[in-house]
Amino acid sequence: MNYNIRFLPIICIILFSCEEKNVTSIVSSNLNYEKAWDLLSFKKNNDSAFYYFNLAKLEFDKINDKVGAGKSLMNAAIIQSNEGDYFGSDESSTQALKYFNETKDKDYIVSVYNAIAISRNNLEDYKTALIWYEKALKVSKDSLEKIKIQNNIAVAYSKLKDYKKSIEIFESLLNLKLTNQDKKIKSKIIDNLAFTKFLQNKNYNAEPELNKALKIREKENDLWGQNASHAHLADYFKEKNPEKSLFHAHKMYEIAGQLKSPDDEIEALQKLVNLESTANSKKYFRIYLKLNDSMQTARNKAKNQFALVRYESEKNRADLLKSQAENTKKNYQLLVRNVALGLAFLAIIISFIWFEKRRKRVKQEKELLLQEKELEVKNTELRYSKKVHDVVSNGVYQVMSEIENTREFNKEKILNKLEKLYEKSRDISYENASENFKPKYKSKISNLVESFTSNVLKSVIIGNEEEMWKQISSKVKSELLVILQELLVNMKKHSQAKKIRLEFEKNENQLVIIYSDDGIGFGESIQKKNGLKNMENRIVSCDGSLTFDETIEKGTKIMISFPQKFI
Structure with a gap:
């Protein structure tokens, strides 16, 4: 039997149990959700239910009900998985995760993680399935739910042929004290453990444990469990006892028909084709081809229909957003x-x-x-x-x-x-x-300096030619007049100088102004009070630099420079 299809009832039970918690409030607020729920739960009309779940999501989006929208996508994912649209189910589940809060909506998140893992299993991507099962196990708070997830993890390891890891998990689960209400899950673990041991060692006698699990399932009227047991027993006896294998294959085919599970019917038919006599084998092979073709056609039709419904829903949503935007x-x-x-x-x-x-x-x-x-x-x-x-x-x-x-x-x-x-x-x-x-800029410089000179204070200006100032930016020229004025005022107040000297130089890289006087200087430390601080701020505003020469013994020497971009 295909392991993957047996996971579907489990995920459906988990998801539906989540739905029942808030179904009253949802029904009263979203009629499309109510109709979809009725079609899925009672009328078993998956196609129509999927259509109304998509409409319900749009309604929830309008009122910004993220939980409602997430549940709609979650149920749509169940329908797609049941109809064999595993990629579509994976996509819907992934979208649903975006709507749930990791702290408040853990029950729903666990269910979605499980749904994604099951889709990955059905696509035989067991490594990715393990990742999502582990996520679900980490978030889950329910003890029975944790056991079910661990069982699925062990099955995935078995599919990856890591039998040792799979057996360790199954044995640890059997050591747990399960109540009478947990007989179904206990029989599942017994059956899976025995069959995994057989896969690990073909000489292992798994018959007693496989029969034990089957008896529990028959007593509990667990048809899905009986279906799985007969599948494992048919495979176990295939080489050891073909008659017993054939018996269990027939039982599986019979129960799969009752369950209306085409995947299990196809698996049972495959076993019958290999085990039956030539005449009967041909008969079952024809049934197999017809059923397989019918199932593939139905699934392709469902996939196309789901894609069309999703396209229409997204188109309606886009139209709604456009209308709202307008x-x-x-x-x-x-x-x-x-x-x-x-x-x-x-x-x-x-x-x-x-x-x-x-x-x-x-x-x-x-x-x-x-x-x-x-x-x-x-x-x-x-x-x-x-x-x-x-x-x-x-x-x-x-x-x-x-x-x-x-x-x-x-x-x-x-x-x-x-x-x-x-x-x-x-x-x-x-x-x-x-x-x-x-008026020339040269004259402005000369007049400024001259206004501070006297019979006591003499000045010398070198390099102040009009040709020099032609390429200098207006910002620097404007700031320089204020800077020199501040410098001369400071000199006049504090330096007691008898002579001042101003030199102007320009090269390809920078404009340099050197000021010097024979006054008392700044002493051991230079204190930048308001005047000097303002002067320095103006220099910095033009990306310039201010340097005090502290090596001279007497007087003051200051160098001011401006970069090339201002020249």
Whole structure:
């Protein structure tokens, strides 16, 4: 007898027992589930039941009832397994697992694990079946259920020809104290253990134990068990006593007919074909071919029908989701329109208020800008007046002193000095005109440094050429002015320097600024207070770096650099 088909009643009992716990609440909430349950349990109409279980799942999905949807898939898997659609059953069971909670729904999860294992058994994938049986055993809390699962595990090991492991499990189960209510499972273990020992050793006398199991099953009116016993006895006596083997094959065929189990009928017919006389063998062979063809046709038809029902269900589900999505989209568009109108009205009010404030602010800014421009013009005039005084006036005064204090003076020498003074005055005029026309970044640097110089504090700037600043990014130039200003303010307040020096260098990789003075320096440790901290933050914002030279004995030396990407 085929081991696999005998597992189906077990899984059906397990799954149906799970169903009975909550059937009242489900019936009241899902009419499709109620109808499917009635067709499966009482009318034995598997095709229609499968159809309504799929409809029930869709209804459960609508109300987000995951347990209900999982049960619908679980029952659909039972139907597919009963009809020989083992791949379909495996797929439905796997989908059902996604709906169950590992903590709250352990009873259902055990049943689904068993269903997957049985499908794998029927597909003769015993290694995978063992994995799922082990999962079921780990989750199960019911002692009798655990025994049934362990029995199935032992059978799977036997199918893999690991007879030693199989026998160990069967013997451990027999050592358990089973009650009178467990006689069916006890007879199953006795029968399976004896037959496995025979498979391990063909000389083993399994007849007493096989007959013992058969008597228990006959007493308990266990037709499925009797079917299994006769199958094992037929195989056991096949070489030892063909007449007894033939007797048990006939008994198996008779009981399989009562059970309406085509798989077992086919297995019994195979035995009869090999054991009967030539004439009878041909008769049973014709019956075998007819039944096998009929069964395969029915199963193929069922598989196609299940696939079609599942396709229609998924299509309906897709249509439902599409409809829901469209409704959601319409509601969303309506909401967006209302919100947009509200925001537009609010924006008009805010814009009016903002416009009025901006108009006043712009007016104030224009007045301030005008004042700043006027002040800038005055400062420029004062600055260049000072330059004229320092360069031209002092030079002329020096020449006059020289003429006054020299009795005999060199005319050419005096003319040369006057020409130099003329050139200096022309340069000052040109600089003034150029700056007024279009201020240069070079001038901004020079003016900034100059604003901190005095008779006491002198400055030297090296490399501040307009050509250098053409490729430098506006961000770096903007930040650099503030950085230098912060540096010079700090110097003015704390360094007591008499001389400062600024050097600007640029190569392919970076822009480098070196500042140095002859002041008191920072001492043993550099304390980055607010000013220096702000300066460093600005440098970092341009990916630059700030380095203090602590090796010099007197004064301060700082190097600032910016990377290539800002050049």
